[in-house]
Amino acid sequence: MGHVIVVDLGFGDAGKGTVVDHLCRTSPVTAVVRFNGGAQAAHNVVADDGRHHTFAQFGSGTFAPRVRTHLSRxxxxxxLALAAEADHLRRLGVGDALDRLTVDRDALLTTPYHRAANRARERARGAARHGSCGMGIGETASYALAHDDAPRAGDCLSPARLRRRLAAVHDWYRASFPSGEAVPDVAACADAFTAFAGRVRIVGGGHLHGLLRSGDVVFEGAQGVLLDERHGFHPYTTWSTTTFANAETLLDEAGASAARLGVLRAYATRHGPGPFVTEDAALTAALPEPHNGTGPWQGAFRAGHLDAVALRYALEVAGGADGLAVTHLDVAGARPDLRVCRAYELPEGRIGRLPAGEGGLDRQAALTRRLLTARPVYAPLGEPVETIEQALGVPVVLTSHGPTAADKHATGQPLSRNPGTLRRTA
Known part of the structure; x- marks a missing residue:
């Protein structure tokens, strides 16, 4: 198969986890590398025997024996969330998940103090919430931008340094949110993080180079391109690079390359607030999902029709894809009322593409305001795979008609690295 980068081209929840699980079960994959986001990821995988797990930090190939997880820098x-996830996997019969895990020493640590700050900040927004997952991801990233001593995984190997850095985050949280929720004291947090370091392998950047030489590796992205920190629709975005860029940086450093696989549903979804041009309240009501409900922080799960305009934008800002995986085709087959949005009607006229240049958060916020006025121009969905290939100009290489690996089928079109495809670094 070769190395593959798996990225969601929408707002997330397109089925990256189930695609990664399929790749790990049907190809000689040795490891899954996580390259963005953190514990807020929710990649649902259902094994053929019915076991279900929502993968957050472990790679979604962990049900497959011997497939390792590497958490990159x-x-x-x-x-703490990793320990809870390992415990759930243990109850499902996967007792060696931590033994198969490595963590880059430069990876930032999310602490209870980041999580509490995240929730306090989101509460303060009131009705103008951004739709955070409440897991402290944005606070972890923003704190590190402002503080050179942000705690990292390697600090867990140095108890004195770890305690100093945790104390600094604790004091920052208390000063910033004096009426915020209660949090563990520094000593208890430091003890837990030190125990974490005693249970997992914390490694240098060269470890990934060895993994890439040892066999096929799947790079598993989190969230979706339309939530990207630079290219998403601000402020309803994540503090994370959700395109192929981080994975390609890691590959470039190792002198390797990978094929880029974009994942999308046969219809559109969005979890939480923000522009969603093709949203359809009737579809939302008709297509409830057992693992994607309304969350206290993220908000409601919303459904709509396939949006070719948004997907073209995602492909352009991500630098293109070598192939597509289309999921939820079983739903499309049961819903003849599904449509495809081929253009937007805006006050200034009809457009088929969104501007995709660099311009900063102000430019992205202006784009968001435009999208809030957009109206979809629809056509019948027709045969979904054919429609998607025609609209996006990228071959569909994998189709999915259900949640398990057995429900996935290769189309026969090859997935191979196309060096002529535009590449972006941000």
Whole structure:
């Protein structure tokens, strides 16, 4: 198969986890590398025997024996959430998940103090909430931008330094949010993080180079391109690079390359607030999902029709894809009322593409305001795979008609690295 980068081209929840699980079960994959986001990821995988797990930090190939997980330096690692996830996997019969885990020493640590700050800040926004997952991801990233001593995984190997850095985050939280929720004291947090370091392998950047030489590696992205910190629709975005860029940086450093696989549903979804041009309240009511409900922080799960305009934008800002995986085709087959949005009607006229240049958050906020006035121009969805290939100009290489690996089928079109595709670094 070769190395593959798996990225969601929408707002997330397109099925990256189930695609990664399929790749790990049907190809000689040795490891899954996480390259953005953190414990807020929610990649649902259902094994053929019915076991279900929502993968957050462990790679979604962990049900497959011997497949390792590596958390790269671009991950935001939450040791407490990781321990809880390992415990759930253990109850499902995967007792060696931690033994198969490595963590880059430069990965930032998400602490209870970041999480509490995240929730306090989101509460303060009232009705103008951004739709955070409440897991402290944005606070971890923003704190690190402002503080050179932000705690990292390697600090867990140095108890004195770890305690100093945790104390600094604790004091920052208390000063910033004096009426915020209660948090563990520094000593208890430091003890838990030190225990984490005693249970997992914390490694240098060269470890990934060895993984890439040892066999096929799947790079598993989190969230979706339309939520990207630079290219998403601000302020309803994440503090994370959700395109292929981080994975390609890691590959470039190792002198390797990978094929880029974009994942999308046969219809559109969005979790939480923000512009959603093709949203359809009737579809939202008709297509409830057992693992994607309304969350206290993220908000409601919303459904709509396939949006070719938004997907073209995602492909352009991500630098293109070599192939597509289309999920939820079983739903499309049961819903003849599904449509595809081929253009937007805006006050100034009809457009088929969104501007995709660099321009900063002010430019992205202006784009968001435009999208809030947009109206979809629809056509019948027709045969979904054919429609998607025609609209996006990228071959569909994998189709999915259900949640398990057995529900995935290769189309026969090859997934191979196309060196002529535009590449972006941000």
């Amino acid at each position: 671009f991950m935001l690692v939450d040791p």
